[in-house]
Structure formats: C-alpha cells, structure tokens
Amino acid sequence: MPGTADSPTHRDSVIVVGAGPAGLACALALARQGVRSVLVDAGDGTAREGSRSCGLDAATFAFAAGLVGGRLDGAAQPWGPLRIRRRSTTVPVPREPEGGPAPAPERYGLPQQRLEQALLDTVSAAPLVTTAWRHRVEAVEQDTDMVTVTTRGPAGRVRWRAPWLVAADGHHSFVRRALGVRFPGRPRVDRLLCADVKVALPRPPWEESPLEPWLFVDPPFQRDGTVLAQPLPHDMWRLTWQLPLAHGVAKAADATALIPVHGDPADPKRTTQRVRAVLRTLDAMSPDADAAADPVYDMVWTGEFEVHQRLARRFRAGRVLLAGDAAHLVHPTVADGADLALQDARNLAWKLALVLGRRAPDRLIETYHGERRSAARRRLAFGEDALHFLSPRGPAQKMGRRLTLMGARSKGTTLRRLDPRALVADSLPEYTGSPLLTPGGLGVGGPVEDVAVVRADGRRARLSECLDQGLVVVLVAPGIEVWDGPRWRDAGLMPLLRARLGELPVAAELVVTHEYPGAAAHTLLLVRPDGYLAAWLPPGGEDDLNAAALRAVGRPASEEMSAAASGGP
Structure with missing residues (x-):
C-alpha cells in the first residue's frame, strides 16, 4: 500500500507537486525506476471533469499505456490523417499505395479525464508513491542539497524534504511564482x-x-x-x-x-x-x-x-524542475497539453533516477531544461503558423488561407x-545539439522508429516495449526473423556485444531487429530510456559503444579512458 502523510516532516527522493498528467506520470515513471516520491496536490485525488485534451502522439500513448498496465486498453481511438473540408468541398489527401501495409497510427484520441483516471488508479496502488491529497503548497525553500516544501493539509502544516522537486502544479504554478521564474x-x-x-x-x-x-x-x-x-x-x-x-x-x-x-x-x-x-x-x-x-x-x-x-524562461531553478502547464502553454492544434506534459515526465524521470542512484552526475538534470524547453519552443512556433491559417487576421491572411x-x-x-x-x-522534439548525443548518423536526437525486435530471451516485441528502463542497444541483423533463439544469440557479433554491455556505465538491454530505416547490416543504435536515439554507430563501431553510453548519461568521455585503464567502468 502507498504511504500516507501522518507526520510533521517527510523525506523522500523526489517531491512532485501537482496531480495532472505531468505529475502523475512523473511519479509513476520514477517508481518504475525504483525511485520513491511524494505526490502533493490540493485536490482530492479524483480526475477532473471534462476532456480538455484529447490527442496523444503514438509514442506518448505507448509511454502512458506502459505506466498504467492494462488500464488504457480500448480507451484510445487511433486516428488517420486529418481531413479538410472547405465549405462543401473536401480537400483530397495522398493515400498509401494499394497493396502495401497499412501505416501505423501516429496519433490517438484519448480524453484527458480517462487518461488521468488511469494514472490515478495506478498511483493509488504504487508502493513507491506517497500521496498527500488536499495539501496546498505554502512555501518552497532550497539549499545546495535539499528542497523543502511546506504544505497545509487536513491535519495542519507539513514539511516535505527531498533532493529534488518537480513542479507540475499547472498554469498558475505557485512553485514557479515562488521561485521568480518568468512566464512570458x-x-x-x-x-x-x-x-x-x-x-x-x-x-x-x-x-x-x-x-x-x-x-x-x-x-x-x-x-x-x-x-x-x-x-x-x-x-x-x-x-x-x-x-x-x-x-x-x-x-x-x-x-x-x-x-x-x-x-x-x-x-x-x-x-x-x-x-x-x-x-x-x-x-x-x-x-x-x-x-x-x-x-x-x-x-x-x-x-x-x-x-x-506561454513559455517559462527556465525549466530548472536549482533543485526544482518545471513540467507540464507550469512550464509551457501551446495551442492545442499542434500540441495537446497532456501530450507535452507526458513527454516532460518521460524525459525527466530517467535522468532523476540515474542521478539519485549516483550513476550519473547532477549536470544530467540540466539537459532536461535544454531539451524540453527547445521542444516546447518549436511547438509554440508551429502554433503561431497554424493560427495564421485557423484564425486569419485581415484580408491578406484570409486570401492566403484560400490560396493554400x-x-x-x-x-x-x-x-x-x-x-x-x-x-x-x-x-516532435528533436534534441539535436544536446550534449547527451553522439553526433552523426540518421535521426540522432529524434525519436526512434518502433520496429519489431527480438529480445535476449527470444521473445518478440516492439522496440517501444523495451523502453523506460535502462539504455537499449539495437543491432540491425537482416535475416533474424527466420532464426531460432539459440542460433542468433551465439552468432556473429552477439558474444562481443554481450561483453561490451557489461562494460557500459549503466544497465542496458541488447535487442536485435531485422531492419531499421536507412541502416546497413551490423549497425548499432543506442536508444535512451525515453525513446530518443542517442547514437548511430556504423558497422564496426562496437568499440565506440562505451563512449556513446557515457555521453548519453552525462558523464565525460575522459571516464572511458579511466575505465579502460582500471579494467572496468
């Protein structure tokens, strides 16, 4: 059973303020990584009425579904491409060639109330998540090592202390205002x-x-x-x-x-x-x-x-991280608020888990600000462009829409x-320029393709099913789909790659795929826990895997030489 607030001072690994999509998903993603958190919210723990947000990207939906088990089965509607009808005429759209496989849905319709209820039900059964309902934040303080949050709840004032605070308390974020972070x-x-x-x-x-x-x-x-x-x-x-x-x-x-x-x-x-x-x-x-x-x-x-x-000037202020509507507000035509909120949580949780487990330096957390703020800024730009079409101001913009x-x-x-x-x-937020990436290769810094893979125990899965734990190393090996397990596990590069995995700075899973867009045989892909491609290593690049993994978790490449000299990571 989850813990409850029953003492004046509580100490946890992470304090999460706000039980919307960002806060709920962050607490559950941390729990999935074995990290305890306390979830503080002024509400009573029930989903808000209405479905303001109703669209999720396919990768975001897969992340949410993975957090809640089967609680979202049948809850989402796959969407095809947007159809447009001007007055009484339908604008045609390109169709996939006949005879080819049907494209996988890239967006899903999911009412936010249904999403929040599934997250809340999962949180209520999560042993690593302490919930404090009907607690309103009154003060936030921090020093070099800890954050202290003072709340007023049903039993009076309570103090919460933790190394990190995730402020997911919405558009009127008390935490953001208390820290003096501007929201222009x-x-x-x-x-x-x-x-x-x-x-x-x-x-x-x-x-x-x-x-x-x-x-x-x-x-x-x-x-x-x-x-x-x-x-x-x-x-x-x-x-x-x-x-x-x-x-x-x-x-x-x-x-x-x-x-x-x-x-x-x-x-x-x-x-x-x-x-x-x-x-x-x-x-x-x-x-x-x-x-x-x-x-x-x-x-x-x-x-x-x-x-x-709107976009917050900073997503990090000391040991406090802003997420969801507390960090950004984007026109729903180009980004549903819940979708961006879940992406924030996914980006942040694995980084906090590594830092709290002392497997990565604190500077890994700083990349949350750089990556997610850049992603939100791009969405804002697309929102402005869409507004010129959706809400043309004056004859010139109206004529532009008509001509388009x-x-x-x-x-x-x-x-x-x-x-x-x-x-x-x-x-989709592409993290090009992030210090966690190994430059070069197709799609580095972008979301990986959800290809079919074979796991080390012989099970067949989608790549999305392997994410949100540790790193994932993908070997491109044409013909793997017709091999049996014992054969491919000991063939070719597999023994060498298994040895390389043991040298990596953090846990990683090795999977094999028959093909990956643009990749030659024996290409290695290093995938982050949040599903973004950290490195694309061409055939023969297995010796560069350790350096790429060190970079992906924010550790300097100089550690690779130290590890090699000492005989271990």
Whole structure:
C-alpha cells in the first residue's frame, strides 16, 4: 500500500507537486525506476471533469499505456490523417499505395479525464508513491542539497524534504511564482467552444480504419471560422468551434493554454444548433445517411476556453524542475497539453533516477531544461503558423488561407501545417545539439522508429516495449526473423556485444531487429530510456559503444579512458 502523510516532516527522493498528467506520470515513471516520491496536490485525488485534451502522439500513448498496465486498453481511438473540408468541398489527401501495409497510427484520441483516471488508479496502488491529497503548497525553500516544501493539509502544516522537486502544479504554478521564474508569451490568441457528444454515425465508404479527424473551414454553418471534429472511442466525438474573443475575460497574468471562460458564455441554444449542424454534415458525407432526420446524440460535456501561448524562461531553478502547464502553454492544434506534459515526465524521470542512484552526475538534470524547453519552443512556433491559417487576421491572411486550400485541392497534397502526421514529423522534439548525443548518423536526437525486435530471451516485441528502463542497444541483423533463439544469440557479433554491455556505465538491454530505416547490416543504435536515439554507430563501431553510453548519461568521455585503464567502468 502507498504511504500516507501522518507526520510533521517527510523525506523522500523526489517531491512532485501537482496531480495532472505531468505529475502523475512523473511519479509513476520514477517508481518504475525504483525511485520513491511524494505526490502533493490540493485536490482530492479524483480526475477532473471534462476532456480538455484529447490527442496523444503514438509514442506518448505507448509511454502512458506502459505506466498504467492494462488500464488504457480500448480507451484510445487511433486516428488517420486529418481531413479538410472547405465549405462543401473536401480537400483530397495522398493515400498509401494499394497493396502495401497499412501505416501505423501516429496519433490517438484519448480524453484527458480517462487518461488521468488511469494514472490515478495506478498511483493509488504504487508502493513507491506517497500521496498527500488536499495539501496546498505554502512555501518552497532550497539549499545546495535539499528542497523543502511546506504544505497545509487536513491535519495542519507539513514539511516535505527531498533532493529534488518537480513542479507540475499547472498554469498558475505557485512553485514557479515562488521561485521568480518568468512566464512570458501571448495571451488570448484564440477562443474555443468544446463539446463531447455521443453519436453513432455511419462511416463514409472511402474511409478506412482508423477514423479520421475533420477540419471544416468556412463551413455553411460557420462562415469565416473553423470547426474541428475528432473521433474518440465508443462513438464519442470531440467538436471544437472557434468563437470571437470575448472582452474582459481571462485577465490572469498566468493562464492555461485552455483557460475556462468565466464571462460572456456562448448561448446554450446556439451551442445546440452548432452541434446539430456539425453532426448533420458528418452524417451527410455517408450514402447511408438519413437526410430526413438529424443524428440522435447525447451531449456529454461542454466547455469554453481561451487559448494562450506561454513559455517559462527556465525549466530548472536549482533543485526544482518545471513540467507540464507550469512550464509551457501551446495551442492545442499542434500540441495537446497532456501530450507535452507526458513527454516532460518521460524525459525527466530517467535522468532523476540515474542521478539519485549516483550513476550519473547532477549536470544530467540540466539537459532536461535544454531539451524540453527547445521542444516546447518549436511547438509554440508551429502554433503561431497554424493560427495564421485557423484564425486569419485581415484580408491578406484570409486570401492566403484560400490560396493554400486551392493549391492543396488541385495538387492533392496535404497541408503540412495542419496534418497531424506532418506536424509529428516536423515538430516532435528533436534534441539535436544536446550534449547527451553522439553526433552523426540518421535521426540522432529524434525519436526512434518502433520496429519489431527480438529480445535476449527470444521473445518478440516492439522496440517501444523495451523502453523506460535502462539504455537499449539495437543491432540491425537482416535475416533474424527466420532464426531460432539459440542460433542468433551465439552468432556473429552477439558474444562481443554481450561483453561490451557489461562494460557500459549503466544497465542496458541488447535487442536485435531485422531492419531499421536507412541502416546497413551490423549497425548499432543506442536508444535512451525515453525513446530518443542517442547514437548511430556504423558497422564496426562496437568499440565506440562505451563512449556513446557515457555521453548519453552525462558523464565525460575522459571516464572511458579511466575505465579502460582500471579494467572496468
């Protein structure tokens, strides 16, 4: 059973403030690495109502699913490429060649409330996570070795001490403000009305699995605006409209990317009309539609939000790390807040675990700031570009949007600024320039391809199933798919590589794959626990593996010479 707060002072390895996606995922990822943490939150430990965020990249979804066991089975809807319809005309998109394998989904629809509930249920059963619900942070202090957090809970004041603090306490982060970290950006860049509806719609005959989100541009039911329709599991749809920006609302200096609108609400009758108009349009795109009747639906949830784009000046302040909405706010068109929050947690957890285990120096933590802030900054830039399309200001931008759509329709090309597949490829955080990387090779600093692999015990798996523990070394060996276990484990480079793994500075798993895009036979790939490629070693580069591993965990290459001289790492 997890611990509970029952004494005035508690000492843990990590204090996590905030039980949103970033905080929950960070606590669970740390526990997976054997690190204790205390999770402090002002709430009561229940998931927040509504599903503000509803999209995850495939790699992020795999990470979340791995944290919670089977609690997300059947909870996510695979998405195909974004479809665009201007007025009454559908913009064509390129299709995969017939006869080839269907591409794997690169995004999934998952309501944030469902994600948070799965994380909360897992936390409640995690023995290495202490939970302190209904505890509000009142003070944060730190010295060279420890952080002290003072909270007020049901039993009064409590002090928590730990070497590290993860501040995942949202857009109004008390911790960020207490540390004096600035949070500049552009407020009120867009205003959205969201509705989750349950409706059984006939599927158009051209639409293959997976279901596709639809963006309606200047539709008959909303001139000079856009409406986004995203499929969710169990016949649910998330519908999102652009609304005129209201005056006199969302005045807070710090605001979430999706801040609830407390004034000038949309007319409920008009909202119902909007929902019916979108569902009629979706329904009418199928020849099986009943033109005489409106689709029958249930309104599950609605919410109004204003969109803000902000980025903290620093993601690290001493022994405090900012994550999730406490660190960045990005337009949801290019990055759902929960997706970025989970990526923050994934990047940070393995680094904290190595540093706390004294297997890596403290400077490894500094790379969290460099990598994740750069990633968020790129998303902000894409958000600004998307806004020029979604919310054109003035005749010039409106004409630019019209010409873009006309070109896409005539050439059959996709819109890279809006297609989730293109945005994933262009804006997934690539850590090029990080000191943890060995320069050279294809894709170093980017996410690895989720190829099929064979593990040392002969089990077949996806590479994503091997992540979030230690390093992973991938050997590219064509023909491996037809070999039996005893044969390949003792063939070729395998004995040498097993010996090399024993020399690495941290634990690593050796797996073999039949092929990897762009890689020749006997290429070695060094993969970080968070699924990013740290090194691409060409055939014959196995002698460079130790140096690459040292670099990947923030240890200087000079340690390699010391290790070689002493006969060990």
